[in-house]
Amino acid sequence: MPIIDTDVHESFASLQDLVPYLADPYKDWIASGAWRGFSQPFCYTSPGNGNRADVKSPDGSPSASDPNLLKELVLDKYDITYAVLTGYFYPTMLKLQYGLASALARAYNDYVVDHWLTVDDRLLGSIQVFARDPQAAAREIDRMADHPGMRQVMLPVVDDIAYGDPHYRPIFEAAERNRLQVAFHHTVLAEGPYGMGLHYMERHALLPTAMMSQVISLICNGTFDNYPNLKFIVLEGGFTWLPSVMWRLDREYRQGRVEVPWIKKLPSEHCRERLKLATQPTEDLRSDEWEKIVDLMGTDDILVFATDYPHFDFDDPDASIPHNLSADLREKIMWKNAASFYDLSMPPASAIAAE
Amino acid sequence: MARHTVCARDDIVVGELTPVTLDGGISIVLFRSQFDEIRAFSGVCPHQGARLEFGCVSHLTQGDEANMITVDTGVQILRCPWHGFAFDMQTGHPVVKNAKRQHLRLKIYDVEIDNDQVVVVA
Numbered sequence: 001m002p003i004i005d006t007d008v009h010e011s012f013a014s015l016q017d018l019v020p021y022l023a024d025p026y027k028d029w030i031a032s033g034a035w036r037g038f039s040q041p042f043c044y045t046s047p048g049n050g051n052r053a054d055v056k057s058p059d060g061s062p063s064a065s066d067p068n069l070l071k072e073l074v075l076d077k078y079d080i081t082y083a084v085l086t087g088y089f090y091p092t093m094l095k096l097q098y099g100l101a102s103a104l105a106r107a108y109n110d111y112v113v114d115h116w117l118t119v120d121d122r123l124l125g126s127i128q129v130f131a132r133d134p135q136a137a138a139r140e141i142d143r144m145a146d147h148p149g150m151r152q153v154m155l156p157v158v159d160d161i162a163y164g165d166p167h168y169r170p171i172f173e174a175a176e177r178n179r180l181q182v183a184f185h186h187t188v189l190a191e192g193p194y195g196m197g198l199h200y201m202e203r204h205a206l207l208p209t210a211m212m213s214q215v216i217s218l219i220c221n222g223t224f225d226n227y228p229n230l231k232f233i234v235l236e237g238g239f240t241w242l243p244s245v246m247w248r249l250d251r252e253y254r255q256g257r258v259e260v261p262w263i264k265k266l267p268s269e270h271c272r273e274r275l276k277l278a279t280q281p282t283e284d285l286r287s288d289e290w291e292k293i294v295d296l297m298g299t300d301d302i303l304v305f306a307t308d309y310p311h312f313d314f315d316d317p318d319a320s321i322p323h324n325l326s327a328d329l330r331e332k333i334m335w336k337n338a339a340s341f342y343d344l345s346m347p348p349a350s351a352i353a354a355e
Numbered sequence: 356m357a358r359h360t361v362c363a364r365d366d367i368v369v370g371e372l373t374p375v376t377l378d379g380g381i382s383i384v385l386f387r388s389q390f391d392e393i394r395a396f397s398g399v400c401p402h403q404g405a406r407l408e409f410g411c412v413s414h415l416t417q418g419d420e421a422n423m424i425t426v427d428t429g430v431q432i433l434r435c436p437w438h439g440f441a442f443d444m445q446t447g448h449p450v451v452k453n454a455k456r457q458h459l460r461l462k463i464y465d466v467e468i469d470n471d472q473v474v475v476v477a
Contacts (some may be wrong), residue, residue, distance in 0.1 A: 166421050222421040254451040255439040261418040266453055298455070 001331060002081040002346055003317050006278050007185070007306035008074065008123075010116050011064040011088035011107075015116075021107035032252040035100075038093055040188035045200045046312035047288070055310040062308045064088055067119040074295040074309045075122050077355055078317045081335060082344055083309075084124045085116055086235060088130050090156035090187050092131040101130040102140065104345035109144050117149040124342065126154035131161065131171060138174035151342045152181040152233070157210050158189040164214075164221030176227045177217045181341060184214050185235040188252040204292035211237030212245050215275070219249055231274045231341055236308055240285075242285035243296035246271050272299045276341050278306035279333060280315040287322035300329050356476050361385070364471045365458055367393060372433075374398055374408035383464065384408050385473065386444070388431070394444065395475045397462040400435040407461075409436035415443075415450065433461065 012018060019031045029035065044050035055063040055073060063069060074080055089108055094101040105128045117125050127144045129137035145148050153175045155163055163171075163184070175182050193213075211234045217340030218224060218232065249267035256261070285293070294300050307315050316319075321333055339346050361375040367387040375383050375398075383396030384407045398407050415430035432441040432450060441450040443462040449459045467477040 084447075177381065226420075250453060250456075254449070257436075257441065257451050258416050258439070259424075261416045261420075262421050262425060266451070268455075 002335040002339075002341075003078060003305065004231065004335045004344070005074065005078075005080050005083040005307050005309070005317070006276075006304045006338050007086050008069070008070065008083045009064050009088045009311065010112065012111060013065040013113075017065075018104065018107040018111055021110040022103055026103040026107075029100065030090060030104075034044065038089070038188070042188075042196070042200055042203060044148055044312070048312050050312055051310045051354035052312055052314050056262065067123075068114050068199045070309065071120055074307060075120060080122060080317070081346065082122050082124055084126065084151065084183075084338075084341075084342070085112065086126050086183065086185050087112075087128055087154055087156075089128070090154070090185075091128065092156045092161070092187055093158055093187055094130070095132070095160075098130065098133045098136070102133055102136040105130045105137070105140055106143070111139065113147060113149070117147070124344075125150045126152050126178070128154050129171065131163075131168060134168050134170040138170040141171065141178055141180065145174075145180060150180070152183045154183050154185060157184055157186045157214060157237075159191045162217035164217030164223050166221065169223075169226070172227045172230060173225055176230050176324075179311075180227070181231045181233060183233045183235055183346070184211065184237070186210055186237065207236070208238030208241050209338060212241055215245060215271070219263065219267045219270055220260055222260075224274060225262055225264050231276070233276040233278065233304065235278045235280060235306060237277070238278060238281075238283070239279060239303060240283065240293055242271065242275075242277060242302065243293070243298075246297075256258070268298065272297070272302065275302060276337060277302055278303045278304050279321065280306040280308045281313045282315050282320045285322075287324045290322060290325055294329060300332050301337055301340075303333045304341065305334050333336045358467070359477060360469070360472050361475050361476045362473050364393065364468055364473055367473065370412070372408050372410060372412065374406070375475070377475060381476070381477055382406070383475055384410075385433070385466075385475075386412060386433070393468070393473055395464040395466045396433060396442075396447070397464075400437065400458045401457075401461060402435060402438060402440050402441065405435050405437040407433065407435060410434050410452075411436070412444070413455050 015037045047053040048153050057066040091101040091105040108128050129140050190210045192209045196203040246268035359377045365371045369387050373385040383395050384398045389391045411434050415427045416424050417427045418424045431444040434441045446459040447463045467474040
């Protein structure tokens with residue numbers, strides 16, 4: 001069976017890798033070590049310090065910076081058809097120095113093209129932007145959109161941005177005019193409604209609430225209605241919450257449409273038609289629980305598979321999605337829904353049948 | 356169907372929802388528009404049974420852009436006093452339709468004026 005992995009993290013080995021792609025003054029700033037880069041505001045508690053402990057580059061560099069390791073441990077090992085690179089470095093986390101942040105996004109995109117997208121045809125890319133300057137982000141989207149490997153715009157979920165705010169519309173306009181999709185992935189700044197909690201486990205368990213907030217913001221502020229050709233994907237944000245959010249939004253819309261007449265459809269219809277949720281981390285559901293959740297969603301078109309390589313909560317393609325799901329559902333999750341979302345050419349039907 | 360004489364025409368104040376109870380206990384709200392048209396609706400919200408005499412009559416809001424709301428004076432709506440569900444007063448249909456849930460159509464009754472008396476057909 002083909003497999004499309006919708007969430008694989010790539011990175012540079014150090015910020016210095018971006019220096020060749022920067023122009024002065026930012027080139028000089030980064031080259032001189034004037035910024036040490038982002039750091040998570042907590043300790044990881046997994047054996048591999050946030051990554052799989054068994055994933056190590058031969059030269060000791062961060063595992064996420066080695067495309068050959070990704071090829072060996074994911075693409076080849078599981079015979080992945082396509083894997084979507086979703087990044088590790090999100091300039092939107094910078095809250096000042098907008099010029100630097102936009103330059104870093106631009107440099108990172110060029111770095112990814114040179115060091116990742118050219119390495120293997122199975123790799124697809126996400127255009128990274130500095131979302132706090134939506135006009136600059138739109139220019140970056142326009143610049144990168146012609147690259148055939150780039151399939152989506154990545155909007156990182158931080159602690160102070162709800163992307164439905166009209167302020168961010170230039171980004172969605174740019175994505176739509178370039179026929180790209182829009183992805184959301186949390187960052188180390190993402191929070192629940194009362195912050196990160198007091199423990200890593202607490203913070204990690206709260207991440208779906210940040211994604212729920214983004215979906216609610218996008219629906220209520222008309223992003224789905226204003227950009228009818230856009231589709232949206234939520235990565236690593238859970239999926240069992242979607243029925244609840246859809247029910248809640250539909251109910252709120254019935255009683256509160258007077259305030260938001262720009263919403264033209266039931267929120268659940270928007271979600272079913274144009275939202276995808278990645279399965280990782282799968283929460284160890286039994287197959288009957290998978291079937292129930294999909295039934296409650298009202299469509300089997302929403303879920304897409306992801307490994308989240310190389311993170312510690314990696315989902316194994318062979319083990320994380322139960323094999324006793326119906327064949328149709330399993331195929332939709334493992335590749336069909338993502339192939340539709342990203343408009344991907346899949347291997348010929350004969351090759352699929354031969355498996 | 357039976358004809359129920361419920362009140363005098365002038366007992367109904369323009370713009371207000373006036374409750375009446377028909378023989379047999381059917382709750383009705385009457386509404387007299389600024390154009391002097393009198394209409395009769397079920398007095399009970401089809402959602403959870405709130406008494407619609409405490410609701411409000413307004414016009415449908417419209418808008419294609421976030422934070423840009425206009426009022427469509429061509430569509431009058433009755434909103435439930437509890438949850439704010441809105442019903443088109445011309446058709447009784449909910450403003451927000453949800454095919455996967457109960458339809459929640461508000462029942463509309465025929466009204467006749469007979470010697471300045473309001474007659475509801477139910």
